[in-house]
């Protein structure tokens with residue numbers, strides 16, 4: 001790493017490396033026992049009947065919507081402030097995204113705003129635990145149930161978080177996890193759907209594997225069929241499979257999830273302790289009944305700073321070899337959304353205000369106290385400079 005501090009860094013030990021090596025030696029590189037074990041581990045952890053491993057979180061969201069029958073003419077409610085995949089999946093399905101602004105405190109959608117966005121065309125609601133925070137998810141699930149609209153939980157940022165005893169992944173009819181290297185746990189690339197719905201799980205298993213019948217995926221002792229020799233295609237499917245190598249990393253990471261969450265908790269607490277009381281910064285707010293699994297540590301500048309000031313601060317951090325990023329753009333204002341759906345600046349005031357002022361700081365398990373102090377000191381210096389420059 002040299003002197004530079006990266007924005008994120010995966011926590012990979014010799015256990016993950018050995019697990020991958022064992023798969024390499026086994027000859028079974030896809031659709032095998034490691035995938036089943038990984039699926040079971042994630043399903044168990046989230047208290048769900050089924051886990052369906054896929055090639056990415058984005059692929060999982062796509063399949064979730066298809067399995068729910070979302071298509072042209074349907075509307076799907078989704079946050080304006082999220083990672084772009086929580087809206088793109090709606091476009092993949094040919095449906096119309098209906099964007100909802102965020103609560104400036106939790107950064108998740110406000111349940112009352114979601115309710116106001118429901119029409120007779122609403123076919124699904126995508127709820128996201130932004131930065132891992134499950135605030136409001138219970139209320140969102142209750143709202144969805146009241147209106148008999150399925151809730152798709154985009155849990156890609158929240159594995160391991162618990163709200164009032166309920167683990168993230170158990171709020172939606174179906175939930176989707178992502179395992180990109182910056183997430184709490186990683187498979188390199190990968191994702192996982194979890195659900196209690198037998199039919200939904202079976203359709204997703206088929207769709208990830210070129211529309212093959214799901215029960216033929218990996219029957220005991222019939223490896224030729226499991227390896228994809230069957231040419232029975234029941235529907236237009238995709239190749240969204242997760243290889244045994246990826247699954248082996250994920251299975252091992254799952255056994256280490258609690259230790260990883262704990263290390264990340266320590267880093268988050270240190271940042272909070274270090275930056276608390278800085279009058280120009282808004283730190284993450286977590287409700288007392290929430291046990292966080294921290295995805296990122298994102299601070300926010302107060303309203304007197306502009307997006308330009310924020311970008312200058314990020315530039316300054318990077319010049320000092322401190323990894324830093326803006327988090328996220330407002331999805332409906334991205335040109336390819338605004339052009340299609342006609343959203344204008346000012347339509348999502350909270351998301352826009354937050355989006356202009358967020359700064360993601362380096363965040364990973366092995367970040368030392370010294371590095372946290374250095375990051376904080378550099379951040380404070382850059383804020384002072386931005387403040388000075390604008391006078």
Ligand SMILES: *Cc1c(COP(=O)(O)O)cnc(C)c1O
Nearest residue numbers: 056057058083085156178179180
């Ligand atoms: C990471 C992420 C995804 C997608 O994950 P990939 O595995 O990168 O496709 C989807 N939604 C949210 C909110 C995410 O943070």
